[in-house]
Amino acid sequence: MSRYDRQIKLTEVGLEGQQKLRNAKVLLVGVGGLGCPAAMYLVGAGVGKIGLMDHDKVDMSNLHRQVLFQESDVGRSKATVALERLEKQNSEVEYEVYEEPLTIENAENIINQYDVVLDGTDNFETKYLINDSCILTDKPWVFASIYKNEGQLSVFNFKNGPTYRCVFPKSTRQNISCEATGVLGVLPGILGTLQAAEVLKIILGAGEVLSGKLKLINMMQASEQTININKRPEEVEKIRKNGIAPVYIDCDLKNKEQWYLDVREVFEQPKPKGKKVLSIPMGDLTLRYQEIPNNQEVFVFCQSGKRSKNAIEILKNEFGFHNLKNVEGGIETIIDG
Template sequence: MRYDRQIKLDEVGVSGQEKLRNASVLIVGVGGLGCPAAQYLTGAGIGKIGLMDHDTISVSNLHRQVLYDENDLGKSKVLVAKEKLQRLNSEIELVAIEEALTIDNAEKLFSEYDLILDGTDNFETKYLINDACILAGKPWVYASIYKNEGQLSVFNYQNGPSYRCLFSKTTRQNVSCEATGVLGVVPGIFGMLQAMEALKIILGVGNVLSGKLKISNLLSGSEQILNIQKKPEEIEKVKKNGIMSVRMDCEMKDSDKKYLDVREEFEQPKVTAANVIHIPLGELQQRSNEIPEQEEVLVFCQSGKRSAKAVEMLQTDFGFQNLKNVEGGIKTIING
């Protein structure tokens, strides 16, 4: 029978196989990491696997995303993956989600799965996964690749540390595998290590890599396991503020400029950098004393309209000389 070879293991058995059948995993990003993870989790008989990606298959994917083949070029990754994986195992449910993960869809989507497997290739989405997992109360299996080196960990598992406990500050220098180059085997191995962590979590066996960061260099053969310290304030910040936009965070943190955000508290994306003051337009008159007068302050809102009003009012009514409107709003600061 199909699962005989794994049921034979003491760690699995008939009851373990039942756990796998009742489990659900959402794979965000079905590329170099997500493909091998999806293949092995499908083989293992995970009851429901969500496949999320908005990308299509290109020829430069094929050296590492070996689930796909030459006939699939230009097609949706998740639709092709679903079809092929279903042929591997017709007994499980595969859900293709042809969308990007966003602030708006993440938390609700995560609540429908037991755990999240991170197959993404950028910091924005990793922080988004982290924050949404904290809010939805789900563990996630993380991996990242830089050339021949990979990082692996499990976050938000049984009150363990989060990704923000490891990297509370990020870098603007995101380098993708496309940019640096990578041998297909490297994400392949890490995607499978992620699948192994997912199986351990579901089966409740072994040592889950929570609170630890495994770093392997597959070229030199060196391996390190570092202990991650939980920073409860990083987790509380997410619970209090909701999903925080990291793109804004890192764009502004490195800048020595001062910003004034005149948007309402609920507006997305949120900005939590220390060099940003938040005063909604309607409160500016009472709180104008909180705005520095000596250095240049860039005033922004969502589109640039409210902030233009704010600048005009603060100049006319309070005599500020140091304010400059960010035309085009928050998006121009992100892109710029």
């Protein structure tokens, strides 16, 4: 036990607390800016089992904040690379890797196998999905989100406490990621570390858990504020009664007469409505290219304009499409409103 000696010395931990950590199972949904530092501290503390869930691959632009990854990992599965790194840090921990997104189909089943969920996601759809699944499985979850230099942190559904829907009953399609806005690596580092601290307190039954409170952190201004939040029992009851309420964030496109091709994965938000919007994820292009009109102009888009550019190259070189135009700034530039 010498590995954990420095924390066992604390009255809040002790041998009994260390055993609690060893018996605990924590699921990390998203192993990115928040999930990486959180995972390292939870693994360091000797949490018994860690679930690493991420469907994404390491990109060079992740390395400034996603501290588990190295240059040689670019292009590899985040969940798998995280597993390899964390196993070296602590081989006593049991790991489970999920190279898939959390979905309505798998959420309850997977979350049920854990004691606490740590939210390292970057979209509203998955945050509501975690929230609803945790209500249904009666598990606490530790939430954090970032916008530029600001962060929000809370613990939801802890001992029947308020949930994410009690703070934000209504979602927004302004799903703005760190990719879009920019972020300094330290901010998710701070928030992810605070999330790990909340997880440890929940497991140990020690201190004051950030339940019923929303912490707001502004890294640039070095300021912090805590807002008291109340439970909205009707929001929680609705989920208990009707099950998961999927948040599909839809939107209208400016030009409804124009053909569009959406090459993002099916779970990416917001989803444009309209008869002339085709949704074919990158990986399916070679199977489904025949669905794309080739006799009129089609605008191709993704989240940022990068993948759609590659998609056009593939469709042009392999299937002879000459009617495709890239939406340079991504979906946000073609949304109406």
